[in-house]
Amino acid sequence: MKRLIRAAAAFALLGAASGVRSEESSAADPAVEKRVRALATELRCPVCQNLSVADSPSTMAVQMRSLIREEIEKGATEDQVRSFFVQKYGEWILLAPLKSGFNWLLWLGGPVLLLAGLVGIVFWVARRRRPIEDVPPVSAETAARIEKALKERLEDGA
Amino acid sequence: MLADLGTIGLMAALALAAFGLVAAAIGQRRNRPALIAGSHRALYAIAGVLTFCMVALAYAFLARDYSISFVARHSNRDMPAAYAFSALWGGQEGSLLLWVWLQSLYGALAVRTTRTALPQLAGSFAAIFHAILLFFSVTLVFAADPFSRLFPLPTDGGGLNPLLQHPLMVIHPPMLYLGFVGTSVPFAFALAALMHKRVDPLWIHLSRKWTLFCWMCLTTGIVLGGHWAYLELGWGGYWAWDPVENASFMPWLTMTAYFHSTMVQERRRLLAGWNVVLAILSYTLSVFGTFLTRSGVISSVHSFALSNIGPFFLGFVALTLVVAFGLFIVQFSKMKGPREEQIEHPVSRESAILINNLFLVSSTFVVLWGTIFPVLSEAFQGKKLSVGAPFFNSALAPVGLALLFLMGTAQVIPWRKASAGRLVRNLGIPVLAGAAAVAAAWRVTQHPTFSAGAGLSAFVAAGLLWDVAVSIRARRRLHGEATPDAFVGVFSRQRRRVGGFVSHVGIALIGLGIMGSLFNEEKEMRVEPGQTVSAGRYSLHFKEFVRDHQSGYFSYGALFDVENDGKALGQLRPERRLYPNQNDPTTEVGLLKGLGEDLYIVLADFDREGKWVVLKTFVKPLVSLVWLGWLVLLVGSMWAFMGRSLALSPRPTGTDR
Amino acid sequence: MKRTVGLALLGAIAIAFIVIFGHGLTQDPRAIPSPLVGYPAPRFSLPKIGGGTLRIEDYAGKGVVVNFWASWCLPCRDEARVLEMVSRGYAEKNVVVVGINMQDEDASAQKFITEEEITFPNGRDAEGKTAIDFGVYGVPETFFIDSAGRVAHKVVGPVHADSIIEGLKKIAPGEAG
Known part of the structure; x- marks a missing residue:
């Protein structure tokens, strides 16, 4: 009650x-x-x-x-x-929060990280870049092997 | 009696975890397989003991054993059995027990299924689970014992918050916890790999299904939580950027990034370190999120009753961070494994996934930053601040659109190198479809953001259809299959690929559903019985005021006949209810769901004599796509889940340069 | 070298994390300091329950205890006696107590005053404007206004003997306690 x-x-x-x-x-x-x-x-x-x-x-x-x-x-x-x-x-x-003083940290944190990440990726890719030109031409035998591998890949998924 | 057994069970779990940790560590260090096997058995024993504790607590709830304080506080005699059962996770101690129980199951199963595949790591792997379990059982025993006794016995319990007495609340928390706790599996794998300086992607293959499973549970938990909020809270939305929601969203984002970037490691032997970081982040964020909402450091809708577990969790999160990242810093440069391959071309699947990862991690950071900023502000400028929807929406909406674009692009860019011709072939049709959708959306709505979003969603969906079409053609050419066989072949043989595409369509649908909220129509008006008012295309006739004091609560409701263009659509009865022992009245919304739009009405206020009510009406376009998108996402990820891991199938060495 | 820097950075982050959140744990996220403290009190003019008008100007030069309440609020009932005692005991010390009833109905407010035998004046803030002017979060809340018309102190939740004396000290120095 x-x-x-x-x-x-x-x-x-x-x-x-x-x-x-x-x-x-x-x-x-x-x-x-x-x-x-x-x-x-x-x-x-x-x-x-x-x-x-x-x-x-x-x-x-x-x-x-x-x-x-x-x-x-x-x-x-x-x-x-x-x-x-x-x-x-x-x-x-x-x-x-107002965009002023300490609060700028809140507003700018994300964009700064995104930009820094983009710069980082550019450098990382550049360092690991290997020119594609030095690949020797493909022989007929290799081509057949690739064809076979491709077939298997299709089975694999991804 | 039962309570004593429960407490003893928790203590036993604590002792077993301590033993297991020591045994696993010594066994690993001194190479004593018997000790490692012992630690594994200890893990199974913990799972057994905690299962007993869960059963005991559930039984106590069903039997309304009020000698247990937790049961007395969270149930009462009037509750139906299903809710009495789910009250187990309706409070601090019980939900912590659920967490640690799931942790023991995950640990035991993960160790059991991988001990032969990964014998060198078996000790370290078990040690990590034991360490986690040790922390949680210490917290349970010393700060949040769900079995602590109550004397004198109350005649009836306090009951469960009526908001939580909802079918969704029976499944939402376990789903969410399956997701949170599941992040410990890739975390433990990553840490064990670090300890043994193994960079090879075997641990990635082994943890793939665990990761996907926990991700699906987390997704489901989040969506069900949103659905519950939509139905029960009565403010017309499903996501409020509340700290508790953010706490579930952060690990979701990093897990999403994680299983995308692990594909790069599987395929291209790249990003090994980054994957370790993501696995660590996902687990740390899961625990940190639960610290935020359980400790009372931040005010949230779900804040649990104040307790002293805050310092425990704070210490654990700090320790996890230091140990995991410390190991990473010390060990990573020494790690051995297949040499990292090189990036052949900046325009390739791997770099697209990398950029998608960056956006996901940046979003995680924005969510984290916004959630903890009030705490930082108070510490550094001594000022209380709020960070809510206006901040998160403006900060994340552009990132969300960018992610939709990246998702649609990355899925059709080939690995290694995309030639210009290949790009045009793969992207041509999806881009055209997207452009057509932008034009159509613009004609209808004239809304730039929505048109962009609709275009991107169509772009993603067309990517799926186009890819399936291309694959079917390839199968017909390579295998000489007929079109229907090729169709089945594509779906059954390329599960990971197709599953991924379907999941992306699910995400695009959810995105579209969210963008539908740009067109929400909201009205608030005073209505008297007999009056007819309009909301969007609907007209609502206030038929009668309904009072119900019989059902164990006070309820005031208004019965409306709903019509659209003279066609009767049925009746809606929004209500306000007050349950005994609760301070705030709950809201029962009147909801007419449709594929195109929902009509959602709420009783904002009323005269207790029934002379008038204040009605809040919402017409919410495309909300259904959020729930539909989730189903598509789930089907897609289940399909991908059933696909094989690359490493476990033989790889032609010739292509592996 | 790189590793040492990394570890040092990690250590620093961990310590900062513990300090900041450890400090956060000691704070109540729901306790929000009022920005009005130290500034002139908002003016109000409200219909007095039982007839007449309640104006803050009428008490110029006196210490004023302004209490926001509602009849449905149980803690308000608990503190009513304390406020009544202060109202009687501090009359000659140049301190008055006024109540402001909010989020309520006329009849219930009147009934509350009779039941709790309240003698100090009460205004009725039907539209909640005065409450918003004072930055009120919920009932009860009590503001202490000094003789210069400044808000000197604020108590959120029901006032007890101790908390009310703390406030009274600030508006009637040397008199309280």
Whole structure:
């Protein structure tokens, strides 16, 4: 019984948003909706684990989305909305860290490794390169052997 | 009683692993076959003992033996038997037991099947498995004993998170663990080869099937996990770049790189060192990933209840890194084996595979870097950061497209050297098909990324068809077979080649399915009973509000009639449920699956009197291709699995320059 | 030579790995410091439960304890008594307690106040704007605002006697404890 009371108490969380202006968007401007959604995907829902404000079904996220909508309708730019949330919650709220200072390490790590790898491969191939010209012409006997080998290869697979 | 036997079993496993490690090491060093055989028997004994522990714990769950704390915390009396059984891996201790049990099976089987083929390495090989098992059994006994007792006995257990009470959750974790743990087999082979300075590819041949098997399990585990998230979490997606997902994706990427580059070693005696590195990386990343999600160092959807196993795992990962790479640095230059062959031409299968490897490893690094960056940021700049989908998507989408391109190209470039004529012949038709697909996709969608992706997918698929066509012609010419026989011949005789191609088509399908999300349509609206709303081509009529308080949980649902152009498609009933002892309500989505698109609706909010609901609707094109692609991938890799390894079939020496 | 360099590098990586993640193990990934601490508190003006308006300006020059709560939140119930005691005990020390109810319904909030015999003023943040302004993650959270109107301290989760005194010390120096 006590369990059920707890359950009922927690369920109030759901109905809670009833006090909230519903996110009625049938009349909303699709361009605004698109911007709201794009911004909401960049923000981390504070009460969830690794979900964005756009994806989370929590009341908090619903309220945040309506706040973003309001700000955009008032003419705020993306940067203004973003910095508003950063000011309140810290950089933590951004799902993609700002490209500045120490964070450049995050953004550049992958591309640097890829480039270094490409350079490495070029050198490795160059060092192991053997000109194809020094292969002697193939005799008739070898050609027959190759033909036979080829047949076997077809059986082998790969 | 049962609990005591379980704990004793774990201690016995610990003792056996310690004995096995010492016996194998001394046996190998002093050349005492009896000791090595003893260590092998110890390995089989560990597998037996741990199997007993698993059975005991499973029995305890089925019998709801609440004298065992782990059972009491993760099951209750209302649970159906199947979920009570799967609750075994629903928590920290039990899932660790599953891990170590699978590890003992892999170790015992791998040692058993290779002891005659690889007698010189048999001791070292067993020693590596014993060392791994020793670590895990120490962790189980001292930090996460699944059999630890509870007193006084509770009348009922805590139950399993209802989100985990799903058929997919019965198979997803074992599949994933089969994949994670399986990476230990190529790892142990590679390490043993290093210890004995053997560069020859025998260990690659011997581990090929193990590698493919564990890769298939890992793939399946990941896809099933995504499917579960799609059905149960209700946010409309299947992949969130959560640390736990990344932890499974990283070894998947390196394993994929590994079994591609081992082909280069089989064929061309190249990349021996690189393959060792990939085998080490795959295993290390598997363990590191589980450290990340189990230790609580990073917050994740799946984070286990806080425990003190973090330091154990941290030490183990560090030790693995130091021993494995230390051995590599010390031994590799001294390794003996067939001389490495040379690259004949920069445009060849081997260099294409090398570049594909680079892209796979770079992706692994990006995933790893993004996953651990919050920890680095906190340590170095004292700032909490989040790294999520926007980062990973923007960093990896171009790499993904490049990989699709490389995959389609590499599979049709010949080994050694591709002459211009050969390239045109092999690539001509696939390129044309790709170009046609780009044009078609552009006409329909006008979306550049999607058009590129569609083109690349068609390019890959046409590569398969063209290759089969060419092979059939070759068989007809060489063997004088009729077309149907030649067709069967190509599929049955060239299993590895055809299997590989089919797998690539599977990957291309998955890629296309993922790119379908570019066209997701999402809407959120307030609906009252009797109202009809639209979502994409569908119209949804809110028929009635449904309450159910009878099924052991509180449920609020909304029943919708779904129509498309006046054609009834059935009813959907999205729900929110609250289970006893859980804080957050769960989501039951209403899902209408289709080959072209899915209609996915969620109850975002509702009035408890049923006067209105807030409905979130998603129209998700091409999602089905992700699951379909996985099936194709699985069929292809199974086909390749059944193919023969090159070294075990006689090779004509004449072509082996 | 090359080998020595390689081994040294490996050793360095392993040590860095252990130090960084060892440090990471001691941190709670869910504990996020508020960037508001040390800065002027956000202003708010909310309908007061039971009538009237709750404005932070009305308490200018006083220390203010702002507590975010909801009736469905069980820890909020646990801490209600502590907050009530502070509200009564610190009245003459120029510290006031105000509650802000969020993610809730009017009737349940009213019932909670009656049941827990709360006498300090409570505002209702129906749209969650004030909560977002304060960077609230969940309930309960408590902010301590000094007489200059700056956020001096924040407690996530229910306040206990110890944690509330730590906060009070920062807004009413010498008075607390």
